[in-house]
Amino acid sequence: MNSDQKKPIVYLSAQQIQGSAELAKQLTFFGFECRSYMKQSALLVAMHTEPPFAVLLGEEGLEDCSAEQILPRLQKLSRGPVLFLTSELTVVEQIHYVKLGVTDFVYIPLDIQKLIDRLDVLLEKTQNTPYRVLIVDDSEAMGKASGNILQQADMQVQQIKNPLDVFVSLERFMPDIVLMDVYMPQCSGDEMAKVIRQQTQFDSVPIVFLSTETNRNKQLMARSMGGDDFWVKNMPAEELVASVAMTCARYRSLRRWMSCDSLTALLNHTHIIEWLEREVKRSQKEALSLSFAMVDIDHFKKINDSYGHAVGDKVIKILARLLRQSINGEGAVGRYGGEEFAVVFSETSMIRAAQKIDHWRLRFTELIQLSGDIQFPVTFSAGVALLKNGMDAQQLIDAADEALYQAKHAGRNQVGLYQG
């Protein structure tokens, strides 16, 4: 996480709950700012002055106030989720607490990793980036009319008049949806949709025709050419906003399923390579530096053998989260396979990339991994390579792989640089 980026704040009031001290430590490690409160006045003042992203409240409540007493007050002040750390509850008891303002139940004994995963999901919901809408319409006035409505609903809109410019916008603007006019002088919307559908990388971008065409047969014909829906132009503003938002939400979630690894939620093997290929092309075209790293957990087989596969999975997830959080939009991270990760450092020299990875390596070694009551450290090794003239993505991967091999060979828990 960049130092200039504000960390999400979590207020923790979890006295007498086993593991709560460890929880505070782990929340901090995973990029949350965790503040603990034992007295209701301090908690309520803090809620007023700096409302947190989430509150974690233990079933014992605070030192001077029970959970039942504090919850209605939190409900009034809280803008985010209130997670209740509790022993097993009956459905009736759960309903009782839901009425008092609890939004999520977290059961004791605490599974800290699961709790952090839950917080991640809740956080993501609050941080959803605005939907990006590409409008292709030869009539500037028509396009602007829809565009203004969508912009007022906090969506990002790009409008192009010439459908032949669509590929530049698809690549650069990366829209969540394309709203396409049907009748345009250069080519018709359905012809353009058919051409877009030749490129598999845009398969998951919905194309919706916006037209005054009411003939059902013509509408069906247009959809069979690669469009996903047919909406009438000049539909009421609320209907347009709702239709675009619902379609974007559905396709975003589909894209996530298609492109992300299920254990770690990082880009999967295919998609991190696609990302790298795109960045290689862009860097060569625009003469930018590009570095690439392979990261591999050390002696991972031993971890599986000693503590079991489930603990191994947990270690993979912890490292995945650290990498995702650390790259923070300055590139991309994917699960290359098993316990191996790929990191693309856009516009970054090899030395800078290696420094970053080394910093992450140190943070990872400081983290205590848990298997029941047993604590154990884990390390990783990494290899970094710089894109050189004439290299393609596969050669860059091979170079980073070679540097990783050197790092393993030199004793592990270190970062190797490709010197070829």
Ligand SMILES: Nc1nc2c(ncn2[C@@H]2O[C@H](COP(=O)(O)OP(=O)(O)OP(=O)(O)O)[C@@H](O)[C@H]2O)c(=O)[nH]1
């Ligand atoms: N728990 C778990 N294990 C996995 C997963 N994918 C691969 N593995 C295991 O990861 C281990 C990788 O072991 P190796 O490649 O031999 O290397 P290593 O033990 O990590 O040792 P070095 O890389 O040489 O430091 C194998 O035992 C795989 O079964 C996974 O998704 N979950």
